[in-house]
Structure formats: C-alpha cells, structure tokens
Amino acid sequence: MQIRFEIPASFWGLFRSVNREIYIESLLYINEEYQYSNYFLTKEICVQILSDMNAKKQIQLMREEDETETDLLETTASRILKWLLKSGWLKKIDDYNTMTTNIVIPDYAAIFIEAFERLSSEEMEETEVYIQNVYATLFSFQNNPRVNLNMLRTALINTRKLNKALQDMLHNMDKFFERLLNKETYGELLQEHLNGYVEEIVKKKYHILKTSDNFYIYKMDIKKCLRDMREDEQWIESIRKKAQNTGDTKEDVLELLDLIERGFDDIEHRISNMDKEHSKYVRATVTRLNYLLSGETDTKGLVVKLLNQIAQKKDKEEILKRVSQKMNLSFFEILSGKSLYKRRKSRADFISQMEVEEETADLAKEDVLKLNRIQTRYSVAEIENFIEAHMEDGIMDIQNVENMDEETFEKLILAYDYSTKKNSKYRVLEEEELEMIENGRYRYPDLKFIPRKS
Structure with missing residues (x-):
C-alpha cells in the first residue's frame, strides 16, 4: 500500500x-x-x-x-x-x-x-554529490563480481536526479531577472548582483559546474566506463545470466547503460543552456546599470521615467495636463535627437524617388562586363586562340605565361569565365589547393586549362 x-x-x-x-x-x-x-x-x-x-x-x-x-x-x-x-x-x-x-x-x-x-538549510550541492555517486556506482558495478542490476539502476536514478537539479537551477533563473528589474538605483542593483546572483548562483551552483569542474572531472571516466562495459560481450552475458538466475529481468543491462549515457548527454545540453542564461543575465545587468547611470541625464531615460510616473497615477488626464503645461508633447523633436515622427513626403518626392531606384537597379553579370568593355573587346574565338597559343602537351599552365600585361590578364579572366560554361571547349583542371602567383602588379591563382571531353 x-x-x-x-x-x-x-x-x-x-x-x-x-x-x-x-x-x-x-x-x-x-x-x-x-x-x-x-x-x-x-x-x-x-x-x-x-x-x-x-x-x-x-x-x-x-x-x-x-x-x-x-x-x-x-x-x-x-x-x-x-x-x-x-x-x-x-x-x-x-x-x-x-x-x-x-x-x-x-x-x-x-x-x-x-x-x-x-x-531552510544549505547542504552540500546536489550537483557534486550525484556525480560522485554515479562514478562510484559504475566503477563498482564494472569491477565487483557480486553486484547485480540494482547498482546500475542506482546510477541511473542519480543521473536523473542530477539532471533534475540542473533543470531546477535553470528554471529558477527567472527570479533573478525579476529582482534585477525591480531595483531603482545603481547601488541597489549592484548589491543585488553581488550579494544575490553572484553568491547564490555563481559561487554555489554555476561555479561548481564550470570553475571547479566537478562534472568534467568524472565525465570522461564515466563515458569510458560505459563504453568498456558495452564492448565486453562476455561480461554482458555473465550479467544477463546472473539476472535470469535471480529473476531480475525487468530491464536489460544494455538498456540501462543506454539510459545512463543518454542522461549524460542531457546534462551537457543543460549546462550549455546554463551558459546561455548566464550570459543573458550578465548582459541584462550591464544594460540595466548603464540605464540607471544615464537615467537622470539621458533624454530617453527621462522620457521613460516620466511615462512610468504617469502610468502609476490614477488620474492620468490631470497629470497629462500638468505635463503639457511644462513641455510641448506635440513637438516630438524635443524628446530625442532623432524625431519620433517623420513627416510624409509629397507625391512628387515619392515619384522622383522611384525614378532614382529604377536608374540604380542592380546590374547582371553580363551588364557589368559590358560596362567594363571587356567582354565586347574579345570574341570567343580570340579567347580560344589565347588558350591554344599557351598550351603544351594538351595543358595550358598559366604559370608558364611570363609576360603578363593588362591585355593578357583580361584574357585570362575571360578564359576562366569561358571555361565554366557547358558549351566551352576547355575546362579548368580541378585541384584541392591552388597556389597564388605574383607576377609584377598582378596576382592570380595557378590555373591549368585542359580540353573538355565531349
């Protein structure tokens, strides 16, 4: 019962x-x-x-x-x-x-x-206790011939408890963000960060996972232990026979080992999420500190403070009247350096803007080459003659071209562009890494052109 x-x-x-x-x-x-x-x-x-x-x-x-x-x-x-x-x-x-x-x-x-x-009390951190228990239990299970599957179940329970402890730590981060936003002065916020978050999370919990490296001390040994047990087929069969003799056939030994290994993968994911939450909290703290420091002088901070005070009052209409007597709320330029409202442009400005956009539209590759007057300067036949003139034993090695001038360099560029097309007679010999050639004021890769097979 x-x-x-x-x-x-x-x-x-x-x-x-x-x-x-x-x-x-x-x-x-x-x-x-x-x-x-x-x-x-x-x-x-x-x-x-x-x-x-x-x-x-x-x-x-x-x-x-x-x-x-x-x-x-x-x-x-x-x-x-x-x-x-x-x-x-x-x-x-x-x-x-x-x-x-x-x-x-x-x-x-x-x-x-x-x-x-x-x-109501602060005991030894669960993250430290459970990882040690898992390590000791698995080591005993592997080396003690008198053990049974209950020890492996104990290791699985402790792995799940460790996951639960990390999950609770992750889910309790929201209370620190809430306390962060409730502080109204720079001193209160700094005290909350140092005496609250740093003492409760960084030194007691996050510190244990990252700085002292308790989890990472045992992680590789535990994974090696799990891998050795799984690969020892003779040992696994002996454990199975012992479980059958005692009537303990609820789970197989390999199933329990898989669950423990999956639990350790979950632990690493949760620690990764803790890293993200920690970074997020630190950024939020710095942003809040900067806001509180500049809140009395920055225009944006003063406006936010004014709006918060208006929202807290019951008679909002009366407060707005009093505020309007002191400042012109309709003139938005006084609230910030950039106007909160942009005046609509006239129809003529809109049409002229569209015309400018049409004139400066993006050009295609062919249009760019035409503007540079490179493509129209040389025909396909001239590019093919350029490749054939420098070809030896069926290969054109650009490294053998000694006299590199502006005309030769333009032909080399067009030769490479021509080799990428399907109907071209030549193609570039593919290599894993191409060396760069320094030839005067020109710098280009060591390309090799060969005939394309039909």
Whole structure:
C-alpha cells in the first residue's frame, strides 16, 4: 500500500493554518532531537523542546478554529504539541510497561519534514554529490563480481536526479531577472548582483559546474566506463545470466547503460543552456546599470521615467495636463535627437524617388562586363586562340605565361569565365589547393586549362 493513502485528512491543515511557520519550525526542532535520541522521544521531552524554542523566539501563537477556551489556558508548548498530534504530524504511542507516552514521527510526516529541512538549510550541492555517486556506482558495478542490476539502476536514478537539479537551477533563473528589474538605483542593483546572483548562483551552483569542474572531472571516466562495459560481450552475458538466475529481468543491462549515457548527454545540453542564461543575465545587468547611470541625464531615460510616473497615477488626464503645461508633447523633436515622427513626403518626392531606384537597379553579370568593355573587346574565338597559343602537351599552365600585361590578364579572366560554361571547349583542371602567383602588379591563382571531353 502506498504511503500517501495513510495520510489523514487533518494532516493538510498545517498548510492552511495561521500558525503554519510556527508548526514547521517546531517539527524541525523535534526532528533534530528525534535523530539524536535513537528516534525515541517522550511527551515530556517534546514539551521541554518546544518550551525552549518558545523562550528563545518568543512565539505568539494564534488561535486555531477548533481550539476551545480550555485549550487556550494551556502553555504554548502544550498547545503546539497537542495540535501536531491531533493533525497527524506526530503520533502518540503509550508504553504501559514503563507507564510513559512516547512520541514518534510517522513515515509520511518524515518525508515532509525532510523537505522542510532542505528548504531552510544549505547542504552540500546536489550537483557534486550525484556525480560522485554515479562514478562510484559504475566503477563498482564494472569491477565487483557480486553486484547485480540494482547498482546500475542506482546510477541511473542519480543521473536523473542530477539532471533534475540542473533543470531546477535553470528554471529558477527567472527570479533573478525579476529582482534585477525591480531595483531603482545603481547601488541597489549592484548589491543585488553581488550579494544575490553572484553568491547564490555563481559561487554555489554555476561555479561548481564550470570553475571547479566537478562534472568534467568524472565525465570522461564515466563515458569510458560505459563504453568498456558495452564492448565486453562476455561480461554482458555473465550479467544477463546472473539476472535470469535471480529473476531480475525487468530491464536489460544494455538498456540501462543506454539510459545512463543518454542522461549524460542531457546534462551537457543543460549546462550549455546554463551558459546561455548566464550570459543573458550578465548582459541584462550591464544594460540595466548603464540605464540607471544615464537615467537622470539621458533624454530617453527621462522620457521613460516620466511615462512610468504617469502610468502609476490614477488620474492620468490631470497629470497629462500638468505635463503639457511644462513641455510641448506635440513637438516630438524635443524628446530625442532623432524625431519620433517623420513627416510624409509629397507625391512628387515619392515619384522622383522611384525614378532614382529604377536608374540604380542592380546590374547582371553580363551588364557589368559590358560596362567594363571587356567582354565586347574579345570574341570567343580570340579567347580560344589565347588558350591554344599557351598550351603544351594538351595543358595550358598559366604559370608558364611570363609576360603578363593588362591585355593578357583580361584574357585570362575571360578564359576562366569561358571555361565554366557547358558549351566551352576547355575546362579548368580541378585541384584541392591552388597556389597564388605574383607576377609584377598582378596576382592570380595557378590555373591549368585542359580540353573538355565531349
């Protein structure tokens, strides 16, 4: 039977209670003493723990809906303990041999108390714990002959937990952007960045992934371990036989190895996304700092500040009237160096603009060559004669052309353009890398022309 079906209906009343924070803190105090007392507390000890907490924090306990006048006459510690017992967060067991009443924490309540501890304390980073667990588990699974598939499942669980920790870190970045925009002064924004983002994310989480390189220390070893296990067919068969003998046939060993390797690929993608979010936050911080620095002098900053103040007021019409008495809002040139409104041009200006665009339209390649008067200067026959005149043993090597003048260089350009056409008699010999030839004031690649096969 699942534990959640054992939870009584009154258990959830803690989250709706006006004394919610007091009850949660009381549970944390009792749980701390619960662990150091071999998980065995008497009712008197619980009352003493809560009394000490009350003396330290001066608790003001509000009245619950189901409390009677008689209940209010009891001490604060007794009222807290009684409510926790009544709601099912604590459980009372009477020991008739010793004539004492023992207080225990039910299994379902222990799960929630553990969550309260994680929300209120800073423990070792999950990203560091889980990667070490995965590495140790896989290494033991590969080298210990007494292991079973449960160890491989443990490595998979830790890999998924590590992915979850990185995903939570990524999804919680939005709260830092929100806090960034809420700061109104340069000093507040700088303090938020240094004491907030740098302390909580860079030093504690992002720093562990990138600077200390905990993930990258173990990543290659883990991938090598997975690859070695997958390639050892004899070892895989022995694991399969052992699983069949024990009746453990839920997943195959190769299937679990694939899931773990896929989890590590997901980890790398999430770290890449963290890099993008980190860069985005740094850019947003710098932009916001520049805005706050120039907000009192920059025209754009003053306009934004004015609009924000108008938006916050209820009587916007009255504010606009007062603003219009001080400045001419219809004259947009006063708001920035560039006008926010461009006047429409007349029809004559529009027609003349279209005519200019038609005159300066883009030219085709043939038109460019005609403008340069190169293509019309030499015919196709002259280009073919130029190639044949410098051809030796069926190859024209441009490196052998010694006297390079303007006319020869123009023919070389047209010869290359001619060789790219389908109906040309010659083509350029293709090579991976062409050397550049320096010939006087001309520089060109070492082309070789050969006859094109029909």
